[in-house]
Amino acid sequence: MNQIDITGVRTSDDIGLLDTSSITEQKLPNSLYRAIKESAQYCPNQIAIKYILDGDVISQDKIPFAKKVLHKAIKLLKGQEYAAPYREVTYSQLANKVTQTANALRKLGINRKDVTSIIMPNFPETYYTLWGASTAGIANPINPLLDASIIKEIMLSSNTKVLIALGPLPGSDIWQKVLAIKDEIPNLKAVISVFGKSIPADKQNKVPVLSFSDLLKQEQAEELEFEEPNQRDICAYFHTGGTTGLPKLAQHTHLNQLTNAGQVNLISPVSPGDTIFVGLPIFHVNAAVATGIGPIMNTSTILLAGPAGYRGKNVMANLLTLIKNYKVSLIMAVPTVYAGILTELEKRNEENFSLPDLKLAISGAAPLSSELQNKFIRETGINLIEGYGSTESSSVCSLMPVRSINEEASVGLIIPGMKVATVEIGSDDQLIKQCGVGEVGEIVIAGNNVFPGYLDEAHNKNLWVTLEDNISYVRTGDLGRFDKHGYLSLAGRKKELIIRGGHNIDPKMIEDTAMKHPEVQLAAAVPRPDTYSGELPVLYVTKTPNSTITSEELMVFMQKQTPERAATPKLVNIIEEMPLTAVGKIYKPELVCAQITSVVTQEVAKILDKEDFKVLVTIDKKLGIKTIIELSDEKQEETERQVKQQLVGYAFKYQLHFMSTTTQAV
Known part of the structure; x- marks a missing residue:
């Protein structure tokens, strides 16, 4: 022992x-x-x-x-x-x-x-x-x-x-x-x-x-x-x-x-x-x-x-x-x-x-907010730690030590007997380099607990990458970085799963259902932050020319047609133009940013006048999605406390910016 x-x-x-x-x-x-x-x-x-x-x-x-x-x-x-x-x-x-x-x-x-x-x-x-x-x-x-x-x-x-x-x-x-x-x-x-x-x-x-x-x-x-x-x-x-x-x-x-x-x-x-x-x-x-x-x-x-x-x-x-x-x-x-x-x-x-x-x-299967974690420990006296894992790793990849010394939000240290690295993968799915300390890359895993692949070979395409140690690692689709002590921090996902209360939802199921409607031209499903479920599915669509369909009518359609109850979108947004990449693919990060902006604005507006704050959500190459809440300089300490309390339960990271100082909330 x-x-x-x-x-x-x-x-x-x-x-x-x-x-x-x-x-x-x-x-x-x-x-x-x-x-x-x-x-x-x-x-x-x-x-x-x-x-x-x-x-x-x-x-x-x-x-x-x-x-x-x-x-x-x-x-x-x-x-x-x-x-x-x-x-x-x-x-x-x-x-x-x-x-x-x-x-x-x-x-x-x-x-x-x-x-x-x-x-x-x-x-x-x-x-x-x-x-x-x-x-x-x-x-x-x-x-x-x-x-x-x-x-x-x-x-x-x-x-x-x-x-x-x-x-x-x-x-x-x-x-x-x-x-x-x-x-x-x-x-x-x-x-x-x-x-x-x-x-x-x-x-x-x-x-x-x-x-x-x-x-x-x-x-x-x-x-x-x-x-x-x-x-x-x-x-x-x-x-x-x-x-x-x-x-x-x-x-x-x-x-x-x-x-x-x-x-x-x-x-x-x-x-x-x-x-x-x-x-x-x-x-x-x-x-x-x-x-x-x-x-x-x-x-x-x-x-x-x-x-x-x-x-x-x-x-x-x-x-x-x-x-x-x-x-x-x-x-x-x-x-x-x-x-x-x-x-x-x-x-x-x-x-x-x-x-x-x-x-x-131990908390897992969905992101744990630091505010919820700290409040739980404070109110119960019980050590609550977060873990990271996947079906592909058989269950657990990392656990946060109780006596942690991490400097930012983290899912902890890699469990014994596993190899985990972060790597940069090119658009051609080829390895560019293995990332160093502090650099964001795709998380790859290896070890006897890591699965041999999916049953359908079509799902195994570009699944493995071989590193300098000549070991084949499985690509997780998650983004992360290591600090100097070996703590792993998540920085978003490359793969597009929506995780609702620990239940993995494939957005394509939602999108395919929406595309069955004759008046839907394009469809994109993304996660919306939620204090109870972690994430909720939200649908964005563009309409066909001359369509008169409303969001309410599309919601009724989705409720009837979506084959999995948990995948039924909570919101349907009809937009004029879908954000696209240079090669014409739907650019979902912009839609994810829009949902975080919506949630933060909705929550902060409950305690502050709209002219007293501004929400900026952007994509940062190193940090992933970055959320900044700009606040007026009056009553800094009280405002900071109120905003943090209002956002308890949300897993996304954010910063509070005042006129003269910056407060990090993780």
Whole structure:
């Protein structure tokens, strides 16, 4: 066990002192399955997963009576556990369920290169199926909130052979989506219904439906009935939001996920037996890897916060109580969750409220504003740090030390066992140079946690770049720079994803939908800063000649036609002329600047007269998008405080300029 972790390191040199022998190929388990089995052998009776139905289950000893009655009734009448308010799964039971799932899938024809798609909210069964499918072949977890048409495209691209999905339960539309598409997947051999009944195939029902619980009863739980996978085998396809044509599916090997889980464990303050709160969806790499297989390898306990995670009933309202009562040591969430915690803390108005067991809170998937971070630490006394990662890196690339010495906003130090650089890439996608300290360049990544590429070769074009060390690095599309201590700061994105509450949205989906309207000539979707979601999609369009369409009419069209709910634009702006580059491409940075200008103007106008301030948002080659708020020189200190307070929660960086001084706000 290392003597220092992310609460003690300060520079990249400190990271370099860590013993990384435990995350080498030789020392890591041979597969995800082997990792689970080893933990089960080490502590068979320890709790691996605690599951609560929703935020009302504030303690295993304080389960609402009505929930107990409902659960008993459903279990008696239907023999199902989906209404169980509280469940515990030991490491031995977890290993057995994964083994049974893998054996059942193999008998259904899932071999090493065959795909099992999974459409599930957060249940213990979601982990059983994820790791069972990765053991028998390749798991393909899919966001249940996606439109049925997009789920179908993902399954077609994955060449899905078996589908595992939540059965027909109250409050869920997953089964309706399954029924709408299952007979349209050419190679689909079976659908496994979790908490549902078997339905044999017939003329109307081409693909048979099998009950998950009945299926597992037929399988032995002690050992696999086939050869175990190895580190180099593909274990999963994760959908990352396509760009053109087929959905963009990132491939993970067993080694990728094992390495990243090991890297996180190496610098985590969490000890074996500690509890980690999981409220992010399991189809996301964070809950699958960093807070999924990671805690299992560390013999910690996962507290799974209900089917909907942070979005579940009263989870946010009771989150502080849940963390305290279940003695949570670490929580990972998006910034909106931490903003919600502060809101609940203000409502409680309790003096000396403390969470003695919580060692660390980590924010990721969307930018964390320094104001929100500082306020959270000040109000709760809990260390909140930011991380940076991606599906392509299996989950985590960097973490901010608690005792940081960075001089500007940063996402921290690179985790051990990874290589990360910033480079300048030409318009021909060729390497120009590797950037030095303080220079902005595209972030490129390498290491055993970095994926081998996308499933569709079309998405792999110009994906890799070879540096002076003769190692091939994956281009992330993000821009950043390193300081002299090894801290990485983000400076914008080359790739055009809009990140809404940690959900990656491909702007092309929005643009393609808009272009279906006969009166739209050009369309461009860009992010608008938002204190709750981080970013919201906004659409700009130009009209065809003689068009009379209004923004309101286009908004109605987009609400009806956009295939993914989260991608529906919040605003539609009709403009006379689309900004273009010299070669005729839409120049989106200008539109992004316009949205930041709009947000800042809107917020500052709430506290100052419009003639007392001016907002200037420009593109800086070195710093990326640069926001300056010019203010009158009167009452500097009070004005500065008011403006900063008004912009709390926004992730963009800005400067306040007065007549005589400049104040940096990060």
